[in-house]
Amino acid sequence: MDESFLKGVTLFAEFEPAELQALLRGGLQSTRYAAGDAILDEGKANRALHILKSGRIRVSRYVNDREVALCDLEAGQTFGELSIIEDGVASASLRAVAETEVLSIAMHDLARFLREMPSAGSKFWRAVAVDLRRRLIQTNDVVRSYFEVNRALVENPTFRQAYAMCNR
Numbered sequence: 001m002d003e004s005f006l007k008g009v010t011l012f013a014e015f016e017p018a019e020l021q022a023l024l025r026g027g028l029q030s031t032r033y034a035a036g037d038a039i040l041d042e043g044k045a046n047r048a049l050h051i052l053k054s055g056r057i058r059v060s061r062y063v064n065d066r067e068v069a070l071c072d073l074e075a076g077q078t079f080g081e082l083s084i085i086e087d088g089v090a091s092a093s094l095r096a097v098a099e100t101e102v103l104s105i106a107m108h109d110l111a112r113f114l115r116e117m118p119s120a121g122s123k124f125w126r127a128v129a130v131d132l133r134r135r136l137i138q139t140n141d142v143v144r145s146y147f148e149v150n151r152a153l154v155e156n157p158t159f160r161q162a163y164a165m166c167n168r
Contacts, residue, residue: 008076009051011127019120027109033096040090046083048104052076055100061092071138072097081128083107 003020006012012020030053033039040046042061057073070092073079082091084107105113114121152159 005053005076006051009078010076010131011049011078011081011124014123014127015120019117019123022117022120023105023113026105026113028103028105031102031104033100033102035096035098035100037096037100039094039096039100039102040079040092042090042093044090045088046080046090047088047107048080049078049084049107049110050080051078051103053101053103056097057094057100057102058097059092059094067093078131080104081131084110084128 003017003024006020006023007015012023015023028051033055039050039057052073052075054075057079059070059073059079060067061070062068073094079094080090083089088107114124149163153163154160
């Protein structure tokens with residue numbers, strides 16, 4: 001694989017060519033998944049940073065034993081960043097929607113790369129912070145819309161009846 005794909009990945013967009021080459025040598029592994037295959041399961045160990053190279057992945061969480069789709073990931077997007085920061089446990093479940101290829105780098109290999117290339121490390125952590133900020137803003141928008149639906153359920157009997165009919 002050449003560095004041009006990695007240059008398009010948000011977390012690595014600011015990397016210099018030498019940093020991208022070092023990352024490529026640092027242990028990126030490719031895995032293919034068929035549509036419907038589990039990639040990560042919520043609550044299970046995740047010891048890698050993942051990059052969606054091709055295909056589509058559905059991200060979901062379980063709420064009261066019911067799977068709720070949160071979003072779909074497309075090529076160039078990453079997942080597993082929270083495992084770097086926290087305890088290495090997947091915060092959501094991910095399944096391939098279509099035939100999918102995922103590049104992964106084990107946390108210990110990523111940590112070694114970031115230690116050996118401190119300039120890349122500062123760029124990487126800034127990109128992680130920017131990406132998490134974007135996700136937080138999206139989550140705030142979702143919470144705001146749920147708040148509005150909840151208010152309509154409480155205040156509008158017609159909406160409450162229609163909602164109840166659609167969600168039996």
